[in-house]
Amino acid sequence: MDMEKLKRRWGITSNYDLVIIFIVFAINGSLSAKISSYLMNLLNINQENTHWFFYYLILIVLVLPLYPFLLMFFGYLFGQSKFFFPFSKKMLRGIGLGFIFKDKKN
Helix, strand or coil, X not given: CCHHHHHHHHCCCCHHHXXXXXXXXXXXXXXXXXXXXXHHHHCCCCCCCCCHHHHHHHHHHHHHHHHHXXXXXXXXXXXXXXXXXXXXXXXXXHCCCHHHCCCCXX
């Protein structure tokens, strides 16, 4: 997918905004993995004492709810909350946590 198509799909007009969004995704992905890894170590869950299936299942269960909240936080810090808040809300609804943000109905 070329950049112009991506900008149209996401409703972005400038290359600067696109670069900032990519940076936020990169920071968020790395940080959510680090925090989840830290939590796993804190709970003494590692690959040596846990079957690989359960290890990765627990890791995914930790990362999934953490990721959208960090995405909103870093999106706000980088001035892209207009893009990341709806994106994160959609993710939270997809994993069953949509009740956290009630949609306002007119």
